[in-house]
Every structure is written in C-alpha cells, then in structure tokens.
Amino acid sequence: MSGIAIGKLAGLAATKVQTVRYYEEIGLIAPFMRSEGGHRLYNPEDVRRLKFVRHARELGFGIEEIRELLQLVDKPETSCAAADAIARSHLEQVEIRIEKLKALRKELRRMVEDCSHGHVSECRVIEILSDHRHCGGEH
Amino acid sequence: MSGIAIGKLAGLAATKVQTVRYYEEIGLIAPFMRSEGGHRLYNPEDVRRLKFVRHARELGFGIEEIRELLQLVDKPETSCAAADAIARSHLEQVEIRIEKLKALRKELRRMVEDCSHGHVSECRVIEILSDHRHCGGEH
DNA sequence: CTAGAATCTACAGCCACCAGAGGTTCAAGA
C-alpha cells in the first residue's frame, strides 16, 4: 500500500514538486501508481532515480543525455561504453566552455583595469564593447 | 535619404534579422523611420549600436545589463563608474562559473577514468551520478 | 469532524532568440 508522496520525494532530492511533475511529463520518472484521489505515489527507488537526474543536471548534462543514461541504468547488462561515451563527450564540452570563459575573463579584466574612472565618453569599457577589434582575439 | 535596411544592418553585425526585430521589441534598437511600405530604416550609427549589443552578448552580458550600458552610451557625460561596476560584477560571475566548471571537469575526468569498461552494473559513471557523496565536494 | 496542508490540473511566463506561414514591398534588369 501507500508509497511516497510527491512532496516527500521532491524534498528528499532537494527538488521542487513542479520539477518532478515536469520530469514525469517528459518521461524521466513516473509514479508507480496513483492514490484513489489521484495523488502520485512513488517507490523508494524513485528517490535514487530523481537524485540521479538532479545530480546529472547539476553537472550540466542535458535532459536528452540524462534520458540516455537512464536507459542504461534501466538495463544494467548493457555495456558501460555508452555511458562512458556520454561522459567523455560532456567532458569535452566542459573543457571548451572553460576555455571560452577564460578568454572572456581576460577581456573583462582588461576592461576593468583600463577604466579611466572618468566619463563614459573616454571609458574603455564602453569603447571595448563597441568595437570587437579591441579584443585580444578569438571568441 | 533612405537609410539602411534591416537585412543589411543585420549582415553588418553578423546578426539574424529576427534578432534585430527582437531587440526592437524589447527596446534596445529602433529604426529611425519606416519606408512608405513599412520597411524599417536604420541610421549608420545603429550598426555600431547593434555591434555593441552583439559583442556584449558574446561576452555573456544579459539583456538588462546591456540595457544599462546602452543608457550610459546614450548620455556620455555620465560617470564611467557605473559601466565599470557592471563589468566588475560580470567579471565576478564569470570567475565563479569558471571555478564551478573546473570542479565539474575534475569529477567528469574521474568518472571517465574510473569506467570499468565492463557492464553498466559496475560502471562508475552511473554510480557516481547516482550518489552525490561520490563527488569531491562542494558543487 | 474539521481545518489547513498537500496535492491535483491547466495554463502562463522566463530568457534570448529562431523558424515558418502567408502576404507585401522593393530594386534591378529587360
């Protein structure tokens, strides 16, 4: 009987109730049954599943990537290679993002350092933003 | 007479026409007039203004930040301090993002390295995603 | 039994655009 209510589930995974319903809508996590009055009821394993999703999201995995990973979780006899590939491709993306942000940081630092502390008319922040050629480079 | 058509303007700033119209809708850039048939006509300065917006966007500034910066551009007798503050606060955000991504990269690298190349049932990728406690830490 | 907390559905909104439909206007060549 019974099962876990959506609010409890959400709380256990530090998630909003709305988000859990959203995950159901897009097919990630479904309640195993409904109460007579229509309330969603979850299994204890769903806590783990929801935590999995939330954790992957925090790590920046997209919903489609998570959907793939969940399919792997659902049939644990499949090869690990698929999960590995997803993680690897994600790692690449993260490394690219870091590099872009570093280039950006460099430029922002220059902007802030060059600020004349005078009027906007001679402010480097505005000037640099106005003209791409002021950039160090490649973004 | 005439002025620059929206397609030309967009092309000069490497922007989509739709995006220029969107910027008008949210009050960033407006055509100085319309042709008899209703086509938008822009001043040459608008090229610079649009480039400014695009460049700031590339640097990760949000629309509201850009709106503030544009207000400064529009009255160049104001103090540079405001523009400097926006850039500084943005720099902080960027630095935080870089740190988070680095922590993430660390974890992803560990995931990939630990992959058993066997079955999902003993795959670290899945295991780590399932349990936050496997993380190095603080994200 | 009752009060109020939790849940339900359905819909709207967020950001920063992008795409498409279906219709009109413009500009260059014949």
Place this chain on the structure above:
DNA sequence: TCTTGAACCTCTGGTGGCTGTAGATTCTAG
C-alpha cells in the same frame, strides 16, 4: 514601364528547463 524574385512585413509557435499561479480537490493530524 513592367516584371521578377529577393527582401521585407506581422503573427504565431517553438526551444530548454524549469517556475509560478489559480482554483479545485484530497489527505491527514488533532
């Protein structure tokens, strides 16, 4: 001058990943 087709117009809807609201219903503790 006329024609053609590229460019433009407005309007609507979609993206991702949720979040928030409204109004109705259900659950649970006292």
